[in-house]
Amino acid sequence: MPWLELSLRCRAADEARVETALEDLGALSVSLMDAADAENEQAILEPGVGETPLWPEVTLLALFEHDTNEALLLHALEAYDDRIDLGSAQFREVADQDWERAWMDQYVPMQFGMRTWIIPWNMEAPTEAESGVIVRLDPGLAFGSGTHPTTSLCLAWLDSLPLAGKDVLDFGCGSGILALAALKLGAAHAVGVDNDPQALAASIDNAERNGVGERLRVFLPDDEPVAAYPVVVANILASALDALAETLAARVVTGGVIALSGILHGQEDALLERYAPWFERLEATQLDDWMRITGTRKA
Template structure:
């Protein structure tokens, strides 16, 4: 079934009012894109830190309506709902329905990370290399993919976990994935030999996604998920936090306290140029601090001081 698509440009400050107005007049779906980049080079918004909702400064907002909706009547209704908004930039277009999950799957191919780790769509055939006896394969559901391994911050953490496994530092260990999103890092750790994984996220939907992906991968009994306020106080030999630099700074004391003496930590979601302040911040607790770059993004790793 085709749809009528309404598109307009707005700012972060006005976006909630535009979205409320569109939903009030019957929008079936509303999506947001970075107005400063085309869709092939869109600036990633990572999973937010506690209490944060990051957003682009300028946005392109699109809303879908039934194909037989009258554009002029919609505009009149929108102006009546909130006449303080500027609707002069609105454009309309007819769009055909698509199997969006199929489109996503067509763009998401199996991906290797390091020596053994693989991320594969749940219904995609395994590449020959991923069928090796020691391959650590995580299957993801595209419908719940908060993180799919395609972003450099996730890839940096996956390669780090793969490297730990290669050194025998994951086998039988408990792992904390702080800001777990889809659970991709916790699941990779389990597949690479960890005994148990704890996922923490401030978004309840992320915990649902993590549990769903854990069940799909046969790892639900070894995966435990919590909101930050419900997380049991414990220490772990391996901690990974792929969030944002500001959150890593704000949560430094908490994250440091979660790493057992001699344990390893990986911090990601850090833009190049933000790493120096975080290296100084975490030097209070960690030795062997190293910063690794992938494109515009950084990963910091360290060993908890005794």
């Protein structure tokens, strides 16, 4: 079934307000892209817990039912919030396979660290992956296929840990890729938290595909049970990591480890200082323009 996609440009400072309007008027999903570099189509699908856009100007891609009346939708947006600039509004029809499955046409099996392989659920595993840990993935409408540097950094970190028998928290789980990798690497249980129900549904579906469904629990942020874990990973964005510092620190047991990602190069120093009251051995690792911060919870 095809969908109707509306694209709108706005300033990053206005993104949350415009996204709220789109969702309240029936958008099934909202993706964010850098308006200055939209042709590369590197969207953030369904931003994670507390995420905000990275760029000064943002293009929002909102997906609606195919039979949505375009003129009425624009009129409703103007009535909802007359500050929204509709001059950039464009509509196009998006085929279902373009939105949810096109990544599989270009995706190849990828290795992270020494053991971990991420492979589309319908693709044969290469011979060299057979001795490793294979995660079968179908991200659906949730962000997280392993191709983005922030996800790659987190997967490599998880691959390096002794996870056997441990519980893991994946905060901002998206497709569940990090929680699933931890489980396949030996973790006893994993908890995924995300503010998007579609992300939780994708995580559950992917867990079942990988035979670990009974070991993964997922929650919206308001429903998350308060607990502390020996391993916590949060692949969100710098502003959210700053705002959630106390919450995330409280989720790590003494001596436990944390990985923070979704951080642009240049943003790491402020976050290293922000997390220093709770964590020691803080270290920043770079991949392309992105950073990962890791640390150990103090007593």
